[in-house]
Amino acid sequence: MDADRRDPAAASPSRDGADMHGLHPFMLLKRAMPRGLYWRSLIIIVAPMVLLQFVVTYVFLERHWQLVTERLSAKTVAEIALLLNEYQENPTPERAARISARASQSLGLPVAFLDGEQLPEAPSSASGLLADSLNDELRRRVARPYWINTGNYTDYVDIRIAYDGGVMRVLTPASHVYASNSHIFLVWMFSTSVVLIIVALLFLRNQIRPIERLAEAAESFGMGRDLPNYRPQGASEVRRAAQAFMDMRARIQRQIEQRTAMLAGVSHDLRTPLTRFKLQLAMLGDSPELADLREDVAEMERMLDDYLEFARGHQGEASELTDLAELIEEVREDSRRKGHEVRLELHGDLTLPLRRNAFKRCLTNVVDNAGKYAEHVWVTAIRDADKDGDGGSIDIFVDDDGQGIPDEQLEEVFRPFYRLDAARNLDKGGTGLGLAIARDIARGHGGDITLSRSPMGGLRAIINLPV
Known part of the structure; x- marks a missing residue:
């Protein structure tokens, strides 16, 4: 047998490609959505949470982290400017030593005044939000040539400022100029979200399972199969739907049984006179007229069998x-x-x-x-x-x-x-x-x-x- 006879749908052209053109965006979204209730519910739970994470992260980085970094940079640069101005009033080695000691003890800033030194010829190796904040503050508060390096040290920022006859070098701790522990908040936020999603998935699975069992019971009943151990479970709405299904199934089975019993009784009542007709015809001998009558009686018996078979359906097996x-x-x-x-x-x-x-x-x-x-x-x-x-x-x-x-x-x-x-x-x-x-x-x-x-x-x- 050829393939066309085995699969009549194989020769029909597909319209999927044509149907994709000119579709409304909501129709495309509908096609892209999963078919199962579990996955759709999962998207409803996870999608807003993920969107919220992005919004919170953006607001945190743009508002909180940036603002904190700018304020820390302004504070540090103000302290550096104050120390530099104090040294400039009397630039002696003794004053430089006192200022360095006080800055290290009180401010946590390692400061060195390098007389005769110059700024490095290489351009400042600093970029990003921290570099922008430091550049803005140094230009505004110091108004002297400076050089910044944020790449050579992991825990420090190298700031050098030129003054008459030398360079002031400050190894500022990174925690003094930007919010270095901000990632802890982000890690905590994402970790908490993952835990909440996992908990939601477990509860969602338990809520979806009774609906799946109800669907299986309905499909089994439609296929003539039965689930003898099925009991309504889940939320009250699901229990009501399951109980309504079970009541409907009971009514349908009862109606089929009543119809079958009624037609079986009618068939029995009709077979009794037909049996008498057959007996009387058998006693009358053979003739063309009697043969036609016998055929009519046999046809009526076949009709009764078909009626009863149609009414009985497939119940009872x-x-x-x-x-x-x-x-x-x-x-x-x-x-x-x-x-x-x-x-x-x-x-x-x-x-x-x-x-x-x-x-x-x-x-x-x-x-x-x-x-x-x-x-x-x-x-x-x-x-x-x-x-x-x-x-x-x-x-x-x-x-x-x-x-x-x-x-x-x-x-x-x-x-x-x-x-x-x-x-x-x-x-x-x-x-x-x-x-x-x-x-x-x-x-x-x-x-x-x-x-x-x-x-x-x-x-x-x-x-x-x-x-």
Whole structure:
């Protein structure tokens, strides 16, 4: 079987590239957002916190740290200017020694007056906020040639100021001219934020888990599976939603049971007179008229069986892990005994939870429908790769080379009791319930059945089942 027949969507052009052009910014943001509630909630928590960190850091650096650095630089330069002016009043070695001793003891400033020295010829190796602050203060308060080096020492800033006959050198401790411990605040702030985010993640995980369990329970119920140990948990809103779901599930199951019991009773009441008719006809002998009556009675029995099967649906059968390949082989053997030749192509692991008997009825209805109106039938089963983080899906393609049906009636044929008047009657000799029952069973497993034109010339039925 060619690739186009196995994957009808493969030939359709993708519109993703075209759709990306001209999109509203909010639509682009919506597409970029994660799909899961947990990750969306995480973004809601983390994004404002990260933004707040940037704002606080910017304000701290621009306002607090810069202001503190400017004030410390102004204080240090004022002290240096005061010492230099005092020395200039009487520039003797004795005064230089006294000023150096007092500056070291009282101000923590190592000061040296180097007579006969000159400023280094190399340009000042200072840049950044500290250098800008020192330059502004030295130009404003000292008004003498100076030289600054902030790179040769890790804990000191080398400041040299020229005076008449020499150079005043000050090795200022770095802590005197800028806020050297400001990074402690930033480290503390970011560390605290990380701890808070981790705590928030743990609590968020506990809040999301009941919602995930509720979603799993709803999906399992939609696929005909059950979660016997499921109990409402989490916040009050989640508990209310879970309890409402459980009440709804109970009502649906009760209504199905009541409908099935009612129709079973009706079927039993109708079978009693039909049985009498059959007995009386058997006692009347053989004739063409009686043969027609017997056929009518048999047709009525088949109609009752179909009505009851449709009303019963797939309730009452437990889901079990099933090898779909083995089940398809059984359906092929059944079709072969009915005179239909079916060719198979099975790809990948086809094991999944199913209500085995119900799904066999679904597949049998579809294959028998194809065999009635075509010479050849192909059945292909393919397991699709996991694309969305779930278990993937299995697609079953049933193709035939019959006449097919008009496109406008591809959905109509799934309506109960619907019959085609065209050459291809999907329930020829039946009640018009075959495909309705098949789709009901497929949807009861969380999947669906769709019809389209087949590359083989006839009709294609696609049964999709989530794994």
